[in-house]
Amino acid sequence: MDYMPQNIASYGGEIDQLTWLITAITFVCLVIAEGFLLVAAFRFRRGANRKARYITGEAWKQARYVLIPVLLIVALDFYIDIKNAHAWTEIKQTLPTSGMQVGITAEQFLWTFSYPGEDTRLGTSDDLTSDELHIPVGTNVTYQLQAKDVLHSLWIPAMRLKQDALPGRTEKGWMQATEMGTFDIACAEICGEGHSKMAARLVVQNRDEYQQWLHQLKAGGKERSPEELMRVKGCFGCHSLDGTPLVGPTYKGLFGRQETVITDKAERVIEVDEAYLRKSILEPNADVVKKFPPAMPDLSDKLSPEEVDQIVNFLKTVK
Ligand code: HEC
Ligand SMILES: [Cu+2]
Structure with a gap:
């Protein structure tokens, strides 16, 4: 039986080996410790005419029950460290010099992946962004991971990758996929109310497909459908089209809906019209929909006025 999730990482074998080694060692320790406990509980149970012995405390006699297991654990720990030092060096301490770069940004409750634009440099204003991580198969991918607000992971x-993201720091690491397909990305740090929904997809493609996808991303606004645009801007991470409430309310039947919103702590009922839609996108926290957290990020600087028009017009049609 396969207890591990599918492994598509070039270095996944080493991580799995380490996981199994630690599992095996801790399992044996568990069996011994619990076995000892059970035997002791049985052998020294309460019985007729049995008196508890008063131990005066011969230091070494008692200490050895603690010291010997501790030394054993420490020795096993060193064994694990030494046996896997090369994996640490190879995976965590060295970055590949060839391959491509992506930026990964975590924020409540959204992943954004960015790719170098025309200037081939990451972190500049012409970066391309997507809410999906696309990478070519068999290629080294160096990532720069950042958190905007709180800790994420x-x-x-x-x-076989789990890396904390810390506000104010850029964590660098790398990966290489050995197989194509679509895989889950999650946040492994409780980061707030929408934590469990902070999900994205990793899409591993062959080089041609990947180049095509990147090309589409570059082509940007003009040929892009409003749905594509919203996908790229991350709206669907928090809003659905089919009625499912996610972190935010669904878009289904939004236009014309009567809604209770909270403005400056006071509730009021409004009807969703064009002006309201526009305001919800540009000033997300001005009116907060009742029963939802004020968790929508301010995306106004990421959307051009034309893009806002495009989105508002599209939202009117989602019935
Ligand atoms: C990180 C999650 C998140 C993302 C990403 C996000 N939103 Fe929201 N959005 C929310 C939440 C939560 C609410 C409800 C609370 C509020 O009104 O601020 C909301 C409310 C809205 C509303 C008002 C809905 C209503 O029922 O009145 C609109 C319109 C909207 N978002 C559009 C967008 C668009 C367009 C995008 C992408 C450009 C987007 N949102 C991205 C979380 C998000
Ligand atoms: Cu998170």
Whole structure:
């Protein structure tokens, strides 16, 4: 039986080996410790004419029950460390010099992946962004991970990758996929109310497909459908089209809906019209929909006025 999720990481074998080694060692320790407990509980149970012995405390006699297991554990710990030092060096301490770069940004409750634009440099204003991580198969991918607000943790089980993201720091690491397909990305740090929904997808493609996808991303606004645009801007991470409430309310039947919103702590009922839609997108926390957290990020600087028009017009049609 396969207890591990599918492994598509070039270095996944080493991580799995380490996981199994630690599991085996801790399992044996568990069996011994619990076995000892059970035997003691049985052998020294309460019985007729049995008196508890008063131990005066011969230091060494008692201490050895603690010291010997501690030394054993420490020795096993060193064994694990020494046996896997090379994996640590190879996976965590060295970055590949070839391959491509992506930026990964975590915020409540959204992943954004960015790719170098025309200037081939990451972190500049012409970066391309997506809410999905696309990478070519068999290629080294160096990532720069950042958190905007609180602690998050990038978790790609199939990639055997889990890396905390800390506000104010850029964590660098790398990955290489050995298989194509679509895999889950989750946040492994309780980061707030929408934590469990902070999910994204890793799409591993062959080089041609990947280049095509990147090209589409570059082509940007003009040929892009409003739905594509919203996907790229991350709206669907928190809003559905089919009626499912996610972190935010669904878009289904939004236009014309009567809604209770909270403005400056006071409730009022409004009807969703064009002006309201626009305001919800540009000033997300001005009117907060009742029963939802004020969790929508301010995306106004990421959307051009034309893009806002495009989105508002599209939202009117989602019945
Ligand atoms: C991180 C989660 C998140 C993302 C990403 C997000 N939203 Fe929201 N959105 C919310 C939440 C939560 C609410 C409800 C609370 C509020 O009104 O602020 C909301 C409310 C709205 C509303 C008002 C809905 C209603 O029922 O009145 C609109 C319209 C909207 N968002 C549009 C967008 C668009 C367009 C995008 C992408 C450009 C987007 N949102 C991205 C979380 C998000
Ligand atoms: Cu998170």
